[in-house]
Amino acid sequence: MRTGTKQAMEWLAAAATDPRACKRQWHDESGTAVLACGRLWDVLSVPEDLGVLALDALLRIPEAPGPVLADAASRRVAFFLPPDPESRWIGSGIRYAGKGSWIAAPAPHQAAGRLRWLVPPDGTGALFVPAAVELALHLALGRLAAQSETKRPCPTCGAPATGSAPHADDRPD
Template identity: 50%
Template sequence: MTAFQTKAAVDWLLSAAPDAAACRRQWERGPHGMVLLPAGALWDVLILPGGLGHPTLDVLSRCAGRPGPVLAGSGGERLGFFVPPGTASRWLGTGVRAVGRGTWIVVPHPGRAAGVVRWLVRPDGSGTLNDPGLLELAMHEAVVGEGRRGGE
């Protein structure tokens, strides 16, 4: 990621913050390079268990080229796919946690290595998000693919 892309990603993420300057300071000075940002305004997040999330990301990457932002947390045990606002209120998928308006998520700086939470797909600064319909199809394909591999 170039310095320009990192700046664009930082600016885009901070546009969701109630106090962008305070978040920027926390990112720059905090020992962990993480901030809390509100979901529901610029994005919602669908959190998948790692066993489903990783193969879903593989399928999504093959179908969509470069997917929208994706976070990994807890050693890859959970993946968070950034989707358009409002998705969380309509999502019905079993085993998927939908995070939207009224909730906050931990977000690492897009230009630095992070610890517990890290970017698998960094935001590009343009506001590109994962399409929920395509994400759902990728989840189905990931489950079917896992079933095929399990039966081999």
Template identity: 45%
Template structure:
């Protein structure tokens, strides 16, 4: 993500889902690991894939799209989370994919922060609300599993 304005938009967009957005931004700044817990299901859900599949799926998406929605990596790259439209978690049926939606909380690193801690952005949010289309994500997952690299 380039530019302080883009980082500011991304921080504002993410913090907007917090019960107290001002406290959320303050906590991001004060915590050494630069992460906060944010509720899923309001502006986005998260589909969490095993690391290998997640990275391969992201590679397919990056070949096919100008920009996918935000993507998180965590736990030593063992998990990759794609931010998708709210409500996706309630309809997702994919095996081996954890669907996180309304009623759940997600550990979210501050956009624009240097890598550190257990979570990082592979594709940071841009503040526009862009999310990954779950249909395209599923197709990319199938292509990743099959070892296909073309769109």
């Protein structure tokens, strides 16, 4: 096993109640372990369409990204953030897991069932800066809103959208 992968496994397993049991669980049939939030990290989970666009924006920042976990069954993307007992993330579909919460996660180098790492932990403890994630989510919301507006059916006849918003010049006289 490569050193980076081993460091990532150690870092991730450190959040488990029993790190040795955690590593064994990663090798079991399910391939997942339950990890505590609130000590090494908190987790911000958002709907997949929003999360993927936000991650795209975050990956353009030169700083090392934090881990990002995707759940294909629930269609959610989870960003790992520094622990913050005062944090209040509010929004439709936003879920915040801090102290007293738990997540299921596969080993850093593999997918397990519905769970896969979009950005696996690197073992250094790098986490996303909350302000950067907030900005990326705002940008993603703007992109989703713009996409939504261009896909509206015609208000007159109900015909499917053509992919671009109508312009005043396009209306018949």
